[in-house]
Amino acid sequence: MKKIKFRNLHRDLGYFYIGLIVSFAFSGLLMNHRDAWHPEKYTTETKEIEVKLPEESEINEKFSEDLGKQLGIDDKMRRHTVKKGDFKISFENHDVEIDMKTGKGEIISFVKTPIISQAMKLHKNTSNFWIYYSDIFAISLIIIALTGTIMIKAGKFSWKNRGWKLAVAGVIFPLIFLFLLG
Structure with a gap:
């Protein structure tokens, strides 16, 4: 039983x-x-940009947020870094990468992958x-x-x-x- x-x-x-x-x-x-691989999001658009950057010592969270707004990015900023001559800002749906010397870079836009x-x-x-x-x-x-x-x-x-x-x-x-x- x-x-x-x-x-x-x-x-x-x-x-x-x-x-x-x-x-x-x-x-x-x-x-x-x-x-x-980033299964949660995929690239939908890559846009070339050119900006004037201050000295590395002047780059902080506030500067990164303001730059994101100037670039037309309205989602929440996660982090910013300066490594090996590259300035990177990570947002919820965008990544920004800029060469510190030339100011040339790109904005990569992401969309959530359905399911x-x-x-x-x-x-x-x-x-x-x-x-x-x-x-x-x-x-x-x-x-x-x-x-x-x-x-x-x-x-x-x-x-x-x-x-x-x-x-x-x-x-x-x-x-x-x-x-x-x-």
């Missing part, structure tokens, strides 16, 4: 969460490679609702995993004979990466 209840719970939770599991896996893959941008928000969202929902999801995954351990009948491939060893290996594997790469 217990096996039937666990089997039903396992099945129903699995069906209920399959969409979220796939969404999380998809957005996780995108997040893992966001430094190599991919929204999927990546699954991993970034910090609203209370989403945190609690994610907690319920995590607990449900634990329940799915534990109920799955008793579904295989006794024998060569049962939890008792083989499954627990693979589960321990599944815990040890990421720990090795945490300690070796961390």
